[in-house]
Amino acid sequence: MIIRKEGSLLPQNPPDTLASKPLSTPKISFPRRPAGTLYRGREGMWSWVMHRITGVAIYFFLLVHILDTSLVRLSPESYNAVISSYKTPIMGLGEIALVAAIGLHALNGLRIILIDFWSVGTKHQRLMFYIVIGLWIVLLAGFVPRQLMHIFGGAA
C-alpha cells in the first residue's frame, strides 16, 4: 500500500519490514543421506539394476562351475568329493537363488533384445517388464516347491 506524503510516493512500511519474517527459522538438518537421495527411477532402471546384479552373480557362479567341472579331467575322485560337498541344504537354497537369477537374467535379456530390435519395443517396455516378472514367478512356482522337497523332504 502506498500513501502520498508531501507530494512524493513513499512506501507505508519502513524498508526493513518489507520482507516478511520467515515462518520458521531455517534449521540445518544433519545429512541423513550424505550422498543425496537415491534416484527414483522406474521399472526400466530397476530392471537394469537387477540385470546387472544377476549378471555379475552368474559370472562368478560360472567361474566356480568351470573350475569344479574341469576337475573331472584331473582327478575323478576329487571331482566326486567336491560335488558331494555341494549336497547340503545351504547349497540347495543356493541353487534356488541360481535358478532365480538365471531365469530373471534370461527373460529380461529377451526384453532388452525386443527393446533394441522390435520397432515398437521402447513403447511397450513397461508392459514387457511386468510380463517378465510374471513369467519369472511362474518359473519359480514350478521349481521352488520341488527343490524344497528335494532339500528338506529326504530322498524324493
Next chain:
Amino acid sequence: MSNAVMENSPAVPAEIATFTATLILRRFDPDKDAEPYWQDFDVVMQGTDRVLDALHKIKWEQDGSLSFRRSCAHGVCGSDAMRINGKNRLACKTLIKDLDISKPIYIEAIKGLPLEKDLIVNMDPFLESFKAVNPFLMAGSVPKDGKERKQSPIERARYDDTTKCILCAACTSSCPVFWTDGQYFGPAAIVNAHRFIFDSRDEGSQVRLDILNDKEGVWRCRTTFNCTDACPRGIEVTKAIAEVKQAILRGKS
C-alpha cells in the same frame, strides 16, 4: 447496471486456499562448506504455485544466499532442471500440489555434473558432448532451385519429436551410465544428433553416426528409460537412441 452492482459490492476476491510446504534443499557453498548438507525451509504456497515459486519465496524472503538457475520460468529455456523428490524435473513445470505435500519435498542439483553451488552445476561437460555431434545442418550441395531446401510434411514429421529438446540436461543427468562414466555422450547429445540424422535436408548423417558408433557413443545406452521419464518436453529419448542404434547397424531408414 452491471456498473451499479460493482459499485455496491466491491469485488472481494475469494480467499485463496494456502498450505504450508516443507522443502529440504541440498545446500553447498564452495567457499564455506566442505560437503553439501540438507537445509529445511517452510513456505506458504497456493495451489497454482510451482517448485520454482517456492524457491523464489525462499530466496527473496528467507535466505538470499540460495543459488539456482532460472531464466524464462515457463519451461522453454531449460535452465532450472533439478532433482525434485529424487527425479529430474523442471522446477518451473512442477506444481507443488502434484507432489506429496504431507511429506517434505527434497530438492537437489542434478547428478553426474560437477556441483558448483547449491542447485547449480557446471554444464560444460554436457554442452561439450552436445557440440561433438555437430548439432547444425550439414549441407554442402547447392539446393535444386538454388533457393531453398524443400521438405515434405512426412519428412519433417520423421524427426519432429527430437526437435523439442531444450538442453536442460534432465535426461543426461538421469542416466546411470552417465553418472559413472562421464565420457558417455549422454541422451541429450544423441537426441540432437537424431534431429539431424533423420532430417532429409542434412548430408552429414554418416559423420554423426560414425561419431556415435564410438565406445562411448550409443552403445553405452542400457535402456533404463530414466531419460524418457525425466524429459520435460515428453521426448521419447530412449526410442530416439534405439533408432540411432538401428541406423548405425542397418543404415538410415
